[in-house]
Amino acid sequence: MTSTPVQVWIDGRLVTTDAAKLSHLTHTFHYGLGAFEGIRSYAQADGTSAVFRLREHIERLFASCHLVTISRKEIDLSVDQVMAACIDTLRANDLAEGYIRPVIYLGAGAMGIGALTNPVHTMVAAWEWGAYLGAESLEHGIDACVSSFRRAEHSSTLSKGKLTGQYINSILAKREAIRNGYAEAILLNSQGFVTEASGENLFMICDGELITPPLGMNILAGITRATVMELAREQNISVAERRFARDELYLADEVFLTGTAAEVSPVRSIDGRTIGSGTRGPITTSLQKRYFDVVKGNEGEHSHWRSSYTV
Numbered sequence: 001m002t003s004t005p006v007q008v009w010i011d012g013r014l015v016t017t018d019a020a021k022l023s024h025l026t027h028t029f030h031y032g033l034g035a036f037e038g039i040r041s042y043a044q045a046d047g048t049s050a051v052f053r054l055r056e057h058i059e060r061l062f063a064s065c066h067l068v069t070i071s072r073k074e075i076d077l078s079v080d081q082v083m084a085a086c087i088d089t090l091r092a093n094d095l096a097e098g099y100i101r102p103v104i105y106l107g108a109g110a111m112g113i114g115a116l117t118n119p120v121h122t123m124v125a126a127w128e129w130g131a132y133l134g135a136e137s138l139e140h141g142i143d144a145c146v147s148s149f150r151r152a153e154h155s156s157t158l159s160k161g162k163l164t165g166q167y168i169n170s171i172l173a174k175r176e177a178i179r180n181g182y183a184e185a186i187l188l189n190s191q192g193f194v195t196e197a198s199g200e201n202l203f204m205i206c207d208g209e210l211i212t213p214p215l216g217m218n219i220l221a222g223i224t225r226a227t228v229m230e231l232a233r234e235q236n237i238s239v240a241e242r243r244f245a246r247d248e249l250y251l252a253d254e255v256f257l258t259g260t261a262a263e264v265s266p267v268r269s270i271d272g273r274t275i276g277s278g279t280r281g282p283i284t285t286s287l288q289k290r291y292f293d294v295v296k297g298n299e300g301e302h303s304h305w306r307s308s309y310t311v
């Protein structure tokens with residue numbers, strides 16, 4: 001479920017979406033050089049609200065800009081200022097829970113591809129967003145496929161950046177999956193190793209061990225991925241980062257996807273092959289519960305991951 005934001009934050013000011021004009025000559029609109037984040041806030045057990053791992057998301061936003069040579073000087077905002085902008089946007093839209101979308105982009109100016117001197121803008125929007133892959137899927141799992149599209153290689157892309165134009169690859173994979181009756185696409189690299197899904201990192205469980213592709217592969221360094229790995233280790237689940245191909249995935253006891261939007265989403269089948277028992281498995285269930293307890297502040301632990309606010 002999505003709802004249109006009423007106000008967006010642009011370069012230091014909250015403006016109504018109707019008044020927020022974007023030039024048709026915005027460079028990023030034409031060519032896709034920009035960086036963005038997807039962040040969630042959750043209503044907390046104590047009646048307040050909290051944004052989950054806000055600092056890490058904004059630090060990754062700035063790192064993405066660094067990768068594509070949008071400098072700190074051009075952004076002209078600190079990490080703390082963009083964090084505050086996220087919270088201001090949630091409050092302005094009366095969102096006790098919501099999805100937050102900051103974007104740093106090149107504005108209008110030169111229309112050549114290099115555009116080294118175009119102005120750099122920062123925008124933050126926020127809206128209500130329920131379970132990304134559907135509420136049912138969190139309990140019963142999704143049907144996924146291995147995509148015909150490959151995740152772009154290190155030699156031609158910067159996969160550690162959450163970069164606007166880079167998502168064409170993900171969109172093509174996702175559209176193909178949906179049109180073929182699947183909820184999500186899993187992308188291999190050019191050598192046939194599993195990388196991640198169109199907007200999520202991927203984990204499999206084999207003989208009680210949690211296994212995920214290593215950061216040295218062409219995957220995004222997901223913040224939910226890091227969170228789940230830490231929570232797993234706290235539960236004494238052994239965690240391994242290693243390469244594997246699709247055959248190991250088909251034979252896994254459990255598979256799940258992680259992402260800020262998708263949270264911890266079980267996968268019940270891949271390319272028509274049932275995974276494990278064909279529903280959310282026991283380790284996935286336990287890690288998913290722990291994840292929701294942490295993001296919702298049901299327990300006091302990991303409070304440094306939650307930036308509190310009230311609406």
Ligand SMILES: Cc1ncc(COP(=O)(O)O)c(C=O)c1O
Pocket residue numbers: 038162170196197198199200201219220221222223224225258259260261
């Ligand atoms: C390609 C891709 N991989 C992984 C993720 C998961 O990242 P995170 O857990 O930081 O949201 C996302 C979502 O941002 C993504 O777009």
